[in-house]
Amino acid sequence: MIDLEALFAADGPLARAVPAYKLRMQQLEMARAVAEAIEARGILIAEAGTGTGKTFAYLAPALLSGGKVIISTGTKTLQDQLFNRDIPTLRNALRVPVTVALLKGRANYVCHYHLQRQVDDGRFVHRDDVGHLRKIVSYARTSKTGDRSGLADLPEDAGIWPLVTSTRENCLGSECPRYQECFVMEARKQALAADVVVVNHHLFFADLMLRDEGVAELLPACNTVIFDEAHQLPDTASLFFGHTVSTAQLLELARDTRVEAAASAKDFAPLPEAAVALDRAARDLRLSVPDESGRHPARTIEAGGPFRQALDKVVEKLKALETVLEFQADRSEGLANCLRRSQLLAAQVGEWRSASESETVRWVELFHASLQLNSTPLSIAEIVRKQLTGSARSWIFTSATLSVKGDFSHYQGEMGLGSARALAWESPFDYPNQAVLYVPSDMPEPNSAGYTRAVIEAVLPVLAASDGRAFLLFTSLRAMREAYELLQVGCAQRGYDYPLLLQGEGPRSELLERFRRLGNAVLVASQSFWEGVDVRGEALSLVMIDRLPFQPPDDPVLAARVEKMNAAGRNAFMEYQVPQAVITLKQGAGRLIRDETDRGVLMICDTRLIAKPYGRRMWQSLPPMKRTRELDEVLRFFASAKEGMRGAEDREGGGRKE
Template identity: 60%
Template sequence: MSSLPEIFSPDGPLARAIGGYRVRDQQVDMAERIAAAINSQSVFIAEAGTGTGKTFAYLVPALKSGGKVIVSTGTKTLQDQLFNKDLPMVRDALKAPVKIALLKGRANYVCPYHLERAIVDGRFLTREDAADARRISVFAKVTHTGDKAECLEVSESSPVWNHATSTRENCLGQDCPDYKECFVMLARREAMAADLVVVNHHLFFADVMLRDEGMAELLPACNTVIFDEAHQLPEVATLFFGDSISTAQILDLARDARAEGLTSARDCLDLPEASKRLEKVAKDLRLTVGLDAGRFSYGQLAEKPDFAPAVKALEEEVGAFAALLETQAERAEGLEKCWQRALELQQRLTHWQKIADDGYVRWAEAFSQSLQLNSTPLSVADIFRKQMGGHPRAWIFTSATLAVQGKFHHYCAELGLGEPESACWHSPFDYGKQAMLYAPLGMPEPNSFGYTEAVVDAAFPAVVASGGGAFFLCTSLRAMRRTHELLKERLENGGHEMPLLLQGEGSKNELLERFRRLGNAILVGSQSFWEGVDVRGEALSLVVIDKIPFAPPDDPVLSARIEQMKQQGRNAFIEYQLPRAVINVKQGAGRLIRDESDTGVLMICDPRLLSKPYGRRVWQSLPPMKRTKELKDVLDFFAGRNGHV
């Protein structure tokens, strides 16, 4: 294979194989730095602005390295894009004899055993669910991979998938009658045999902690780990380095044990009754925190008089259920598995009640039908550093948003990376010409009554001037819904023909497809539209951010972290809250300019951008756009673009 400058050159293999390819100095430089880190088995952090071409910048040295490589992405969508599009394109261009594989968590693969059981037991009550089950059943017979992303006839959010896939708890492993045809095992075998495996962050950490998702064997053999969308790692690591138990897991256990009993222990008349009792006690625990969904600190839970007795009652009920299952466990693998699950759930309930470690925070999250009890580490730095120890290998962290004002201190501290080699490559786009940052004057304080109304008032003239093609990125679901209401009213009263879309009215991909196709739509979204969204051209010309996205300070984990940092004499706001908010703003801002011909306005409505000293740190971390506080400049910008000047 040629040298890196040759590969990326105007007449190199990439240029010959890929239409519209152009040489970017940043991309070549980044590829060379990554290749050096792979060769020296060191840690390297790379921030690469939009348009740098960071995917090819890490794929080329990865494919050239000759060792085993794991590439981990932030989302399954990017995972699929890498495996189905980018990787084959680069591999074919380089004529690299490299075997690639895709590995996801077990919940992504059809489990023929559980699907068949669910159909036989008649678990699908609605006509639509029964039809979905039949479609999945047909898919399972013709698919090579069993990956539900390939089953296009059934929505990924269909409740039937819960019955058509396995969990760590209910998988029968080698005792399963369908073990030889198991799609999960097939995916793992292919990953073991491959030179480059594409995974996602959730799978990576679930496996590091649970040793269950097929990577326990992968990691020791691997020479290089590349994390793309690496800004998500601290959040994902926090999720997996903690522990949680949900009433939903207990309801699943009760349901599965009842179904196994009907098949293998019909004469055990106590089992159906005991499973119903268990369901009732689990549901009673959910009700102790009230009907609304939300997060509760341990202090708030302790103030609810029924909560602690209800947890204790559930622990005892799970224990009694385990004892009953033990008497039937020898009759079938399924019953034995249910007994083991019951023992594990009882143990986790006991453990959660006893946690007193300073390094962890206990809290709960209520969903509409379930309650999840969590224990979360206040810092993942030590745990993550330990995971990186042992076998020498290269660790590459890359994203468009890792640095705050060009520095990586915050990120390195969160993951315990020390002071590794790092570099920032700015976007090759001409932001000075292509984009404008607009911070309107006279906005009220972000927490004041009527703030969302003020955002819509300030933004609407810009929406009209841009002719639609706007994203409203809101920092809360409540603000998102109110923004949508107000925009609907404005559009109807003004007789404006601009389609209005709202997060939740369809899957993220469906909404984005409609947004692109319509060309003049307004999309109102919350957290899930701040990142991983690529809309090119005039379909997206205006991005409105309602507030600087600070995490809510009453969040149980955040408030415990703030408290701990205060006790250590540190400034939690400057060291932790502000850097995270800056990275989130950079993600939101990154939606606007996606290629050389894009133009648009980024509007940040939060007055703190102008009034607070830290506002400067926010806008100085953004690409170098023209800046204005005047609406007239925005109107002139759009008029000039639309040829009205």
Template identity: 60%
Template sequence: MAAAIHAAIERTGVLVAEAGTGTGKTFAYLVPALLAGGKVIVSTGTKTLQDQLYDRDLPAVREALACGTTAALLKGRANYVCLYRMKRAAGEGRLASREEVSQLHRIERFAAMTTTGDRADLADVPEDAPVWAHATSTRDNCLGQECPDYRDCFVMRARRNALAADLVVVNHHLFFADVVLRDEGIAELLPACNTLVFDEAHQLPETARMFFGESVSTTQLTELARDARLELRAAGGASPELDRVATRLDKAARDLRLALGEPGARLAWTQALRLPDFPGALEKLQASLKELERPLAEQAERSEGLASCARRAGGAVAVLARMGESEGQAEVRWVEVYGHAAQLHVTPLSSAELFRRQMMDHPRAWIFTSATLAVGEDFRHFTRELGVPEAETRRWASPFDFAHQALLYVPKGLPLDPNDPAFTQAVIEAALPVLEASGGRAFLLFTTLRALRRAHELLRSRIGFPLLVQGTGSRSELLSRFRTLGNAVLLGSQSFWEGVDVRGEALSVVVIDKLPFAPPDDPVLAARIESIRAQGGNPFTELQLPQAVLQLKQGAGRLIRDETDRGILMLCDPRLVARPYGRRILRSLPPMKLTRRLADVEGFFRDYQSGSQIRHQGALLRRPSGVR
């Protein structure tokens, strides 16, 4: 793999490389990238991998190569303490609780000591704490060079370090935010970049679609209303009119969210407009936003903060106006509903042409790698989605011995239709004897939150193992408890399907309830399906099935993380064996033996426990004398 990447760098080519778990793909791209010289940008799918690569993998490779390559870590601005906003929040004294006041004091002490300002280095304040909104900046509210703290700005310091470094580690969100918005400092890096490596590249098409579109959220608008009032006071002025319209905007944004009903919905724009209270709430929101835009424009000369608020208001007015335009064939309008907010989107159906344009601006090597890029041996779904049909494609299987380390179990007797109301209960009944045989130590992964909640109801009084449930703590907290407990059962949905690494005996079973087909009524998917049909294509084979296969590969990949792991992958969807496409899905999974017999699962764990005892006894025999 390293040789193939080296060759792609030498010819400034495009390489799509799937590398199974355990191949060492991080080293396989870091070594040739560092040896080739020139400027290198490595982009990861998550901040977790970004930190791991910068803190652990990169130092190991640099030491092994004995090279003097300089490196920098660059994150989005929301990851760095904003000195201006932190000081303003402390001076205003308007935080919601004593806990927030205490957390802000901790952030102030951290800001006085840190050289990076990276909030990941401050463990004392949870990453989802509301106070961070007062102590970090966004593209909307950053004052740029007009900021009184510009010279000491942590974001600018990180960007200067990135400009000077030979290798820069970023993440996909940061990369696209900059490519599209020219906002994160990468635009300055790209012209000099010789090699671009995208790890966890399977996430790129979705991330690209998000950033190549437009959106506005009710949270952005409530923050705009708050910032407008605060910036006016900071500029030493008062405007009763601005105060009134800012209050109206805040209320209108909250009313729009309430008009959309329960959280968790993803609605097509036409669906949202059919809701009884939504059209009226939208009209009031647009009116109040335009009302605020006028006094902000009049006050903009008083300070950069007010000028920034005026620009934010104008941008939001433009997005809302675009939401009201007739929908083109290449895009979809839709609404996402959260617990306390809603986001309105205009999303392109394909990011291929838009991404391809970014690739054409300067000759360089483009390397795309992940453990899940191909459907079987076929890369066409990924290359079509990203607009790189001419790319060289290569695949390296995992070196693990799946035939001996793992067993694929597809239980009998489950409802043939996974949408059957009794399906989740049938999954739990089938999983209980497996959990008993494994002694807990399991992930149960669900395709919907509704199924997860139902599984929790069914399991909580029926197992003697610690039960951890997504939503009862942060992902990192739940994983830490899972590893520490050693016999826990964790119920997870989307956020646990990928990017989770639990090695050793703590995880010996992964149960997946259904094939992860995206719901066909999802507004973006529904529009893409209709577009493919209109062009004479087959949306199931071209889009829905490949997406499900890649998602399933991610979920299944949680089980075997190194050469000593052993475990059961339990797939509960009868379509795997009852539908013709099931064979295509099975061929895409690691080469495990398949069984439909519970007795084989129980035998697997008996053999595993016997082997563990033998290995343990061997370790005792090999202990040095004097060790007890």
């Protein structure tokens, strides 16, 4: 067994390498458990509260194990942090000669072939695309990785990106004329040669099902797989163990066919004509459903005649495109690829229409300009179990939020991990002194008219006490937007001049940077800021949550799973919906205290936390903060915190000579 005690000791290698390092028994105990799982090639579920140092707790035994390790994260932010900061720090401290590679999905890498096609085509939707294309061309010439993150000054959602990166469908593979220079293939090559490979959950599961992103080549030689942010796995796995086809894929096929025809079949007019017809049919399919956005059961959407007719038209135009491509496919590999894609998309639409609804749920997701056909398994437990059994490797699942009041049965059941060892370590933070949980006593029912107005009226005096410095988190975009407008009016009436930020005003990373820099901002946000966000220090002193984060009951996947559980005589609300809400609530609450010097208030406006029997389970699952229903106690807490800060500043100033 590795000498972890020496590694994590107060005077050990980590203490010498990491500034302000402190020995935490929780971290050492988790590291021991991870090392045991790796040695036994077993499965471990490890919940580690904020501040336990779980990253080093799993990295240290992984790096010292001597085997090949895949580490998968829920977000690209953590993926980059592990690769650029945490692993290099630990590798230097341990002095182990491990090689590390970063592997992302192909959409993160510039594609030389498609980049050149756009340069040659010269047609752009937006004026900005021209300037963006020039930057990407220059970057592709000098970059060693082709990773989009290397062009930080280009917006993440710039319209040019889908045009100059590849997809599984439009990649030409070894037939590509630029194959030897391919950034994706180079990243995979490095991953195959590395001892430790850092990926993300989307890439891991996409590859497991589609054998496309390079992970499938890595798994046979891999000794250990570690999932950080593992609470996200049920949703991610459900997405990839199901089937999806979208109007965006149809539009991309139409666009690529037109570009390839212009390059290799200018003399064959029926080809671009067929591409234009498919483009029109795909757009008409989206327009056949008038709703702006949302998730809907397929049977509800199919009940409307226009959708069925529009989908028939898409299939017809796909077949027509396939027919003309068959005549021209041998003129270039690009056209041959378009033929394969037209056949695949036609098959996928057919599969979606005929999918059995006994084990899957068919549903349609609407976006502003596109539509997606989905079929999702009602349970992923058996699928995951098959992936894990029979493999002689260890599997580690870790997160700060995997249990409900210390009970892992919900997560184990969802993931097919019933017999797996599950352990939890509490946060080392002094929650009773660092934080207050405040549930206002005079709030209306959360489904009543005017509830969001009541939320803003309740939070305004708390904002005055906290001097802004707040995240206001909402469970729906509609409530978020309404709250932002009410907050603008309320702050103006009271003379508050806190900078107000709204999710969607810019990229998440940019909003976070502004929030930290301003120091007294109020960020009004929804799902994007419930997790994966780390703001330490005085910039964040209040986290307000408007409602208990239950999934909308009309969500088609949830509704189908609930129906199946209830039909089997189970209590879907208590067994499934409440645990899901607890894990999400714990994530939102976890934004508040990120460091042992942080202080703040967690304000949950939904009185069901107190009034309903299931609220007790939620209440008990939250960190052990001091709890109150009285505004005066919250105001005293902030006054005391300010007094403590002034005292610390005075003591600091008193020790200095002018």
